[in-house]
Structure formats: structure tokens, C-alpha cells
Amino acid sequence: MSNTKAALLQYVESVADEVFALGCDIFDHPEYGRTEVYASDLLTKYLEEKGFAVERGLADLPTSFRATWERGSGGPSIGILMEYDSLKDMGHACGHHLQGPNGIAAALALRAAYPGDFKIVLYGTPDEEIAGGKIDMEKAGCFRDVDVMFGTHTGQGTGASYKNMALAPTWVTFHGTPSHAAGSPWKGRSAMDAMLLCFHGLEVMREHVKDGCRIHYTIREGTGPSNIVHEKASAHITLRSHDRLYLEGDMVPRMHDIVKGACMMTGTTAEITPRPVYWNHVPVMTLRNLVLDTAEEIGAPKINREAKMSNGSTDIANVSWVTPTTNVTVYYSDHNGHTVPYMNDGKSEKARQSVISAAKIVGLSALKLLEDPALLKAIQEEHKAAIQPQD
Numbered sequence: 001m002s003n004t005k006a007a008l009l010q011y012v013e014s015v016a017d018e019v020f021a022l023g024c025d026i027f028d029h030p031e032y033g034r035t036e037v038y039a040s041d042l043l044t045k046y047l048e049e050k051g052f053a054v055e056r057g058l059a060d061l062p063t064s065f066r067a068t069w070e071r072g073s074g075g076p077s078i079g080i081l082m083e084y085d086s087l088k089d090m091g092h093a094c095g096h097h098l099q100g101p102n103g104i105a106a107a108l109a110l111r112a113a114y115p116g117d118f119k120i121v122l123y124g125t126p127d128e129e130i131a132g133g134k135i136d137m138e139k140a141g142c143f144r145d146v147d148v149m150f151g152t153h154t155g156q157g158t159g160a161s162y163k164n165m166a167l168a169p170t171w172v173t174f175h176g177t178p179s180h181a182a183g184s185p186w187k188g189r190s191a192m193d194a195m196l197l198c199f200h201g202l203e204v205m206r207e208h209v210k211d212g213c214r215i216h217y218t219i220r221e222g223t224g225p226s227n228i229v230h231e232k233a234s235a236h237i238t239l240r241s242h243d244r245l246y247l248e249g250d251m252v253p254r255m256h257d258i259v260k261g262a263c264m265m266t267g268t269t270a271e272i273t274p275r276p277v278y279w280n281h282v283p284v285m286t287l288r289n290l291v292l293d294t295a296e297e298i299g300a301p302k303i304n305r306e307a308k309m310s311n312g313s314t315d316i317a318n319v320s321w322v323t324p325t326t327n328v329t330v331y332y333s334d335h336n337g338h339t340v341p342y343m344n345d346g347k348s349e350k351a352r353q354s355v356i357s358a359a360k361i362v363g364l365s366a367l368k369l370l371e372d373p374a375l376l377k378a379i380q381e382e383h384k385a386a387i388q389p390q391d
Helices: 003-027 037-049 096-113 133-139 191-206 244-266 285-298 316-320 340-344 349-371 373-386
Strands: 053-056 065-071 077-082 118-124 148-155 166-175 214-221 232-241 269-274 325-331
Touching: 003 037, 003 096, 003 349, 037 053, 037 065, 037 096, 037 118, 065 096, 077 096, 077 349, 096 118, 096 148, 096 349, 133 316, 148 316, 148 349, 148 373, 166 191, 166 244, 191 214, 191 232, 191 244, 232 244, 244 269, 285 325, 285 349, 285 373, 316 325, 325 349, 349 373
Parallel strands: 077 118, 077 148, 148 325
Antiparallel strands: 053 065, 065 118, 166 232, 166 269, 214 232
């Protein structure tokens, strides 16, 4: 074992209790959405005490931050993502309270072990669960100051992100002309008719999209009793694809045309309000294999190397279009996420061990990239090719 590797692993062990205490504190003060004031303050103050320069309120998100430490100039830049939001009415049933602790431990260990010039950038990213804070941060220019990005998440095993689905949600509100459905229906123009025609159009569209795409819709607001011509009807439409360029360039414009066509057929109008778009994750297999090999090297539990396609969506995928990104899953619980039993493991010994495993995997993987510039360059070249449009 090299001296730098041994020093890094030993440092993670030495700070494990201290950083895990931060996670337990965040666990005891759950905050959801974009209200993570306690967690953000706790993490940023700790980082400042450790010599990091902290910038708060990125992308007009008060609880976001960027913490930077650099030795020398012109060296590689290692990025680490940290989430800290909880679930509404359930607390930290997704394990986000541990991302700050393991990210900080990895950064401190890397700083202590590697003697060369390099930079560490830790991004605090609010609101993963509801509206994707990383989406706003990416639009504001974040994440472009690193050469490679590491994220972590708790799970039922140890693995690394592969592919998932891009997601484009849209709110559509149809406006018609009200009237009595029996007394003077000819005077009305039904917003509900427009919505139903829109839904039918989406069903027709479903046959003519690429394999694996998804189309969902629902009624956001009730339209009222049956004996009126409905003045207003609101829908929520969600489109998914494993290729965000196809999603945004083909599926979304076609959905807009369906809405417009429904309005033309019914003499109504519509407001189309796009919601934040979650992009698909860009897999960089060299980076993925690096972290999985490292997980095996440190003896992480329950490793699964399967490159399995996910139909879920997450805002870390938006980061993966900007810089080579991997999301490392670490074993934490035998229960399913977003459940009370999963939450109840939040301050357990398994949770503490997950912090240690994640910090060692991220820290040691980053160390390998610092010590092997050719490997880092190969990862960047693979990423550059992967984000090019595909047929």
C-alpha cells in the first residue's frame, strides 16, 4: 500500500466520529425543499473552520454553497456534491443527512494525503427531492470549475450510477368560455374538452416515440359539476426519455403542438408552464469502473457492478452533462428508501460505516486521478464523446 493511500484511509477513520456527528445533527433537524438553513449553516461553518473559502447563495438559492480549497495553481480540480434536504413529513428517509459528512471527510483526507497542487470544490445543493436545486445551479453556471465530480447516496448496496431517464414536467391550464351545459351549451367553449382531447393526443403520440420513452398525465385541478361548460381545466403532463436531447428536441415540441391542436378544436386557449427539466445521466464507464474497483479495494459491503438502466430521474444527471460525474451508492440499510424503517437507520452504526465507506471510495478514487493525469484525461475525453448527439 502506498504512503498516500494509507494516509488517506487512516485520515478518514480519524475524522469519522466528528463528521458523523454533523450528520446526526442534520438528521435531528430535518428541513425539506429549499429551507435547509440549519444544515447549510452547520456545514459551511465547519468547512470555514477547516480552511475552506465558502460562497453562499448560488443561483439565488439561499441554502446553496460552494466551498473551495486550493494548493498551488493550475492543478486538477476535484468536485464533490452534497445534498442535505429531507422528505416532507418523514424526515431524512433518503439518507441525505450523510452526504455532507462523507463529502467533507473525503475532501479533508485527500487534502492531508496528496502533496501536489490541486483544488477541491464542494458544492452544497438544496432541494433534490422536490424541484431539483442542481438544475437551477447548472443554469447559473455552477459545476464548470471542476475536472471531475463525485456524488454519493445511501442505498441497500454499493454501486455506481449508470443511465437513467430525463424528465420534462409541464403544467398546462386550459381556458374556455363558461355557460350552462343544458340551457345554452352553444355559448360555451369547454376547457375540459380541450384537456380531454389533449390527453387523447398524448395517447396517440405514445405509439410514435422511441422505445423506452414514457408519457404520463393527470388532472391537477377539478373542473366542477357536470352541468356546466367548464371555464378552466388544469393538467400535469410528464414526458421521459433516456436521451434528453430527444426529449427536449422532439417529444416536448410535439406535446406543445398537441396542446395547441386541442385548443384549436375547442375554441379555447392554454397556458403552458414548463417545470424544471431533469436530464438523463451521462455514463462515463472509465470513471464508473474506477469507483467500483476502489470500492472492492477497500472492502465495501454488498457491491453490485451491474450496469442497470434506471427509469428514475435525479438532478445530479444535469451535472453529468457539464463535467464527468459519478454518483456512488454506499450500503446503508436493508430497507427500501423513503420509508420509516430506512429513516430509523439514520443514526445507526451502519449509517456511520456508510460515511466511512463513501469517504474512502471518493477520496481514494480522486487520489488515483491526481496521481494519474492520463486517466483523468481519458475520463474527460470519454465524457466529451458521450454528450454528443446520438442518432
